[in-house]
Amino acid sequence: MNFEIALVWESLPKIVEGMGLTIELLLISLTLGTALSVVLVLMRISGIPALVWPAFLYIYVFRGTPMLVQLFIVYHGLAQFEFVRNSVLWVFLREPFWCAIIAFSLNVAAYTAEILRGGIQGVDRGLHEAGRALGLKPYQRFLHVTAPIAIRLSLPAYGNEIISLLKGTALVSLITMYDITGVARTIVARTFAPYEIFVSAAIVYLCLTWLIQRGVGLAERRFGRYVRR
Amino acid sequence: MTDPARPIILLDRVTKSFGAFQALKGVSLEIARGQKVVVCGPSGSGKSTMIRCINRLEEHNGGRIVVDGIELTASIKDIDAVRREVGMVFQQFNLFPHLTAVENLMLAPRLVRKMPRREARELAMHYLERVHIPEQADKYPSQLSGGQQQRVAIARSLCMKPQIMLFDEPTSALDPEMIKEVLDVMGELAAEGMTMIVVTHEMGFARSVADLVIFMDKGEIVEQGPPATFFANPRNERTKTFLGQILTH
């Protein structure tokens, strides 16, 4: 098997061009999705059936179906309805970029909600009681007691989610956009050199993954200052 | 604002079960504003359970509990208002691990009393000094010794200057010197008119400070009375043997 290292270097600049879109998609949908996930997890643990069930259902559906399907439903599915096409929404939905943002954010929210729930379970019950005994309101308890500890416990899994999303954004190549994978696939189909081209893509992804892993590590240290080691 | 004659804490035939096990079997108690009550009794007799019911960390199953004129019921909305006025020191301390000692003290004054940061810090340092650990202010709980943790826990609830304080064995992790110091602080608070319920076996404190001593056994209050009569002539057999242990010991 002949591996042409030159092809790797040749294709790298073109692939890096796709990086801008990847990062843009990642940051926007991560922000929106995480915000939504906080709402979801609060509903999920609220103990109020009217809130628990919708949240549960949402998480179930979005974790239960592939992200590809969700993307296609937003992109192709909605476009099939005449009224969608005639509404103002079409300004956004016409654009693959916004379809991707919508689908990814909704998806990330479901997964992150579960991750946060795991972290929240790790917060000792005695601490809730201490907060209550001090007269803190529920939202204050959540913000100042539960959240800082739960965040520390969730961070490693949240790092996973960021990296998954990074890789997941590759699906946009199916709806006519050129991210890292989109560019790579284009070159592969033309040159018929999957190893070399995917290795270049891997180099770009690895750099981003490494950055994310570092960033999460720093955040963990920040949130875990109090832990005795 | 409130009728001084009305009891600030009223327990009326309160029961509490954990599954099949009944931890409180009809406890009745009236505590007037400013009273100091010492609760003692063997391990597992329901002392912690009782004071946890008073600020509704545990929901009682039967009977009534009224705190400062507000009855604690399942539908209660104003539980936070009650809790603002009821401080508690836990047997297990329950310090916030992610906050330093001084931050543990500052949290509630800042959030509940809306105190500015600087003022809250001064207040916190004041109480840390009173329990002799100002130099530990910036350590996290995991870096403190057992006794230091307990003192932070005490100082934390004092910072809120609540009308009612519930202490659950507040001196268990302390050495005799420090016990004296802490009891002195509590004595001062008592003198300032704070209502207190203290689970403790420090009978010296009970003698000098308490208005009322309660002895619990197996989920019931088996004997109560002012310290003079309580220690001098306990009527109940169980109380007698228990006090016998303390005094000979």
Next chain:
Amino acid sequence: MTDPARPIILLDRVTKSFGAFQALKGVSLEIARGQKVVVCGPSGSGKSTMIRCINRLEEHNGGRIVVDGIELTASIKDIDAVRREVGMVFQQFNLFPHLTAVENLMLAPRLVRKMPRREARELAMHYLERVHIPEQADKYPSQLSGGQQQRVAIARSLCMKPQIMLFDEPTSALDPEMIKEVLDVMGELAAEGMTMIVVTHEMGFARSVADLVIFMDKGEIVEQGPPATFFANPRNERTKTFLGQILTH
């Protein structure tokens, strides 16, 4: 197998720092096989740190620690062998929350002593009876009162029948009656020849059981001696005031 004259625990100018803070400032101590040592001293003086160093839960920074002939060093391989013979009761109990009381007791005998399940259960129930909570056997730690948890913690380490026991304030959460019971159990073990280091402020126990009383302050052993001399004529000023508190109190 071992020379009875050789100390079973030897601390030679042991130091331990947490960052810039020095918790132990050159502690030297020799404990012979079968000796009972009571350690007292103010909160934060380094008592827990010292006994945690002895089974290497904390690594000391300077000096030497030799336990049963094995020196504790960074390269030590046989730390498990040492720990098998050194039991410890923690100030914070550290019960396993996912196991019931009786399972907490059975775990080490089954895994370390390879005891069959039934036998381990019998042993566990035996010790639960000795601390008067056989009826709590199937509860999880979160369902136990503070004193019950402490008794489970004590029973758990007794189950291993170690040669050396380190107790860190083993009676802090107990009522006087129960303190007496537990101290009695400990006295029996002492009589059976177990070596013991007990951090406690129960001076009655020190008087009746201890061979040696140690007073620590600010990371140093400031006074030590047999209880008779220790209590009768303490030489150090610090010890005097400390004992003053205990005795007047």
Next chain:
Amino acid sequence: MAVVVEWLDAFAWGALVVLRVFVVALILTVIWGLIGASAKLSDSALARGVANAYTTVFRGTPELLVLLIIYFGSAVTLTGIAKMVDPSVKFIGIPPFWAGSLAISLIVGAYATETFRGAFLGVDRGQVEAARALGLSPGQTFFYVRLPQMWRLALPAFGNHMNSLIKDTALLSVIGVEEIMYAADRATAMTNKPFTMYLVVAIIYLAFVSVIIKTVAVLEVYANRHLERTR
């Protein structure tokens, strides 16, 4: 929908393949995840370094490339070795099923490493001290004290990983394993009804995921039994 009936066979076989891959890969994933998390939390700088490299590489590299390298890379090596013995050999490789299961377990295992590490952090340090003080060996401490306390924290996020495993099985069609996505492609090619066929796929996935979610929920109740007072 009538056209689907004709293809039920293919879908059923595909689903069976997915199930088999899932079970094998799940076991491996847990193993990699536990080893990885332990390594990351260990005192050995070497172990931490290796584990960091593992999570960076397997989370960072496109899944397809991992799969191709593991399957074809191993095949080229094996064939090369076999040719030295018998020059007439044309192709020897790890069977696609096993290569594929290994590949996706290594990928998801890298994610599980992080999840498990986070959960281990949630176990109080005093617990380890207590176990060690009782004389339990590091291994016993791991299996009897840390693991039983950590998995209740890991379960929600690990449920996510099980879903990923199910969905990643779709990759295996690239090395000729005929799972349900491949069955759908086949059916689509003939019937030209992509939406119908992908709907069938979605339903099958949803069925798998429903079983997973239900299982996780039951396990969570069990894992939290000692805290039944909580909430």
Next chain:
Amino acid sequence: AAQETLMVGSECTYFPFNYRDSDGVLKGYDIDVANEIGKRLKAKTEYVCMKFDGLLPALLAGKFDLIAASLSITEDRRQKIDFSVPYRLSIGQFVAPKAKKLALFNADGSINKPAFKGVRIGIQRATTYDNWFQAIVPDANIVRYEGVEAIYLDLKSGRVDAIMTNPMKTYLEFLSKPDGAGFEVVGPQITDEKYFGTGAGIGLRKGNDALLKRIDAAILDMKKDGTLDKFSKLYFPFAIYPVN
């Protein structure tokens, strides 16, 4: 003597060129051609199915000897593998909504470049059509897709105004179906060999010149004796192999 065996790799999901019906029987134009090659080479043929991404690595690793998967012959690909002579044409054609009445071509069949202005055209990415556009109408407004299904869907939803595809597939999958009502082909078939390549061929590992020669001969024979014509008529009303 042991009969020679030819291992053939294909996608098996590309109707009507290579696909398996619901009973699992492998069929299609590519397959017919490969079978016939086997027959003429007096070799047994065995098939391995995998997705496009796996085909080349598998060929290089020796899992099979030939790729018969409607693989277009291009210069870039020749860097990696050898190709037989073409056995199938590569052509392109525009399809657009009838109502739009696009005049992308002049009456004489030549391209009407100004008409491309403001027209969004969907194509499959990294195909020969892409090359053609870059060379002939470089400033056309191109939207690139991964698969053909999505192209038809977006043509219907109006995200693109016209598409350029392989008329064989478009005819079978779209225009001849109810979905395709209201759409029509625009302009003539485009067969520019310079951009569309010489067609689709059989792919082989480099260095198998003897085998390549025998396959080339077989394909040329099949063209001459009408076998290719027969195969092509099984699926299409028109010839899809290079006639001259």
